[in-house]
């Protein structure tokens with residue numbers, strides 16, 4: 337080996353070195369991108385946050401173009417958490433239920449087909465989900481008595497549908513990672529399949545399932561186009577599921593085009609971006625910690 | 634309630650099992666009386682695990698076909714209407730690799746009763762917990778850390794825990810499939826001692842590859858070969874004066 341290596345042409349040795357360097361750069365580029373993105377958003381947003389932070393959390397209204405402008409983000413935060421929270425109420429039971437079905441109950445063939453369908457679901461673009469919110473969920477909610485069909489509940493339903501594939505496939509992975517010996521032990525003691533799922537698999541896979549939910553939350557918090565189309569875009573703190581709301585992301589997307597570059601409004605939107613970034617960063621961090629804990633035990 | 638009856642606790646009559654088209658058990662017949670320890674020996678693949686898995690219906694895959702009769706603890710095991718869950722309460726199983734559930738030591742021991750006895754007072758469950766752990770000789774070792782994860786125990790203690798968790802259900806039969814093969818010599822000794830302590834109270838059927846172990850622990854011994862029960866005799870006589878030529882060759886070490 338070593339003899340062969342020494343006699344190789346210099347060009348090939350250099351090529352190998354170059355490839356190695358490129359691969360290293362690719363690895364580090366992820367970190368670079370994160371820093372660059374945060375730097376870009378932060379440069380515009382942090383200055384604004386440092387001067388307006390108190391107002392953002394004490395003023396109740398978001399009127400960035402008024403004179404004087406109001407930059408209260410409580411209603412926007414409420415809109416985001418309202419939609420995400422409601423969507424979890426829908427997606428977690430359905431998603432984990434499907435994961436249990438796929439991993440424990442479905443015959444092999446059904447399982448394979450359903451997994452493909454779930455993956456297809458994940459490939460549907462955000463804007464198409466927005467359409468579904470406007471064209472399908474909207475009239476359905478009106479038929480159920482909502483005055484405005486584009487509202488928080490509509491956004492939540494669309495978000496739930498969008499996060500389901502993630503929940504199902506990560507949840508299924510978590511359940512299938514539970515060793516078969518646990519299933520055998522429970523079965524041999526006279527547990528029914530449901531008792532086995534509920535008393536053994538759920539606790540055994542709890543961290544993996546929690547990670548699935550957290551990553552779903554991260555995805556839902558950051559989702560923009562579909563909620564922009566489905567929520568009705570009205571800045572307010574919701575008191576009913578039929579109230580239209582507006583999320584942080586929808587605000588940025590809707591207003592960035594009309595904000596004067598470098599102006600106060602423009603900077604305020606970047607401030608929202610920083611807050612959004614912090615929220616998703618922490619959600620993902622908690623998911624990562626949960627996963628770590630899993631490995632160490 | 635579980636007073637030993639004169640009838641055999643396990644009784645098989647020309648029991649055969651096919652995995653698809655492969656015949657893994659071939660007309661096996663035998664009886665086991667309550668309280669005895671029976672060891673099951675034979676070369677790898679001869680159907681030992683298959684046989685004991687039949688006894689608590691762990692062989693229920695739709696591609697498996699079973700013929701013949703099998704009665705265990707009063708249940709007609711293969712009959713359509715048999716309550717499998719109740720059968721499994723009476724017939725516990727210990728596996729080759731200790732497999733405590735990912736729960737605390739306490740919850741592992743009480744898992745079975747929580748499934749089968751819906752209303753259990755705190756005092757009752759604590760009594761069962763202590764009694765079961767004392768029976769397997771773990772109580773002193775774990776009484777101060779019952780809330781700890783069962784997986785923190787040593788391999789030997791985990792296997793004892795897997796036996797302890799069967800006891801609160803007051804089973805009649807304990808099936809053990811190579812219960813010592815993952816343990817070191819000390820662990821083997823400890824588990825064999827435990828089997829001896831449980832002798833008489835429970836019927837124990839033990840699959841083992843270790844002929845010394847079969848000689849040490851069992852009252853009677855079954856030798857299987859290619860799905861057939863070749864011989865079942867009192868352990869001492871099977872190893873000293875086997876009735877069948879094939880048994881003799883096996884215990885002399887001429888099969889794999």
Ligand SMILES: Nc1ncnc2c1ncn2[C@@H]1O[C@H](COP(=O)(O)OP(=O)(O)OP(=O)(O)O)[C@@H](O)[C@H]1O
Pocket residue numbers: 652655657675676677678679680681682683684
């Ligand atoms: N689920 C199954 N499907 C098909 N064949 C099987 C299945 N389980 C076991 N077999 C086959 O049945 C035969 C008996 O298997 P079994 O596990 O009962 O043997 P064993 O005596 O326990 O062997 P070992 O000592 O290696 O554990 C083997 O030839 C095995 O390959």
Ligand SMILES: [Mg+2]
Pocket residue numbers: 681682683810
């Ligand atoms: Mg076996």
